[in-house]
Amino acid sequence: MLVTACAGSGGAGAPSTAPPSATPPEVLCARIVAHWSREVLDGGTYGDYQSMGLSNGQYDILRSVVDDARAAKKREGAGAAYELIDRRSREGCAARYRSGGPDKGPWR
Template sequence: MLATACAGPGAAGARATPAPSATPPEVLCARIVAHWSREVLDGGGYGDYQSMGLSGGQYEILRSVVDAARAAKEREGARAADELIGRQAREDCVARYRSGTPDGGPWR
């Protein structure tokens, strides 16, 4: 005789686990752009945006952030550049995703 038992979501003794929450796209964008901006600013150089895990639009943000951070580093030092990276990456990514996902395909 073969007996099987399955505990489904409504089974006695089953505990509900919270569903994972998705990271909003503007937050994910800001994190990855800030990370790669710091790498580039520290002498890592620009790489292929796809190998960095960026879309074309996110790569444009990265280039803008790095340009501004270089200028800030020359004028005010490394700490100011680091703060600018976090702030500008956040602001630019929020603006990019304000209306939802940008049009133009997954690479944009």
């Protein structure tokens, strides 16, 4: 008689029931908004938000961030503008996703 054992039978090798960890949407948003904000600041022109992989709301954050970053760059230099981009991208995206994201609102 052949007997086999499976690792998934509750032993130490059992698969985890916890969901895989994923990057929160506000973190992803801040990364992509900061990236494209730098591109726009350095390049001088805006592109199509869809070609950047942004939603309309993320693009609104980007435009606000870039406007402030341009002013900071004139006053204080590129380093200050990049710090502002990082900070404002995080703040804008945190506010946007605070209630769970745009698809979680009453309009759904």
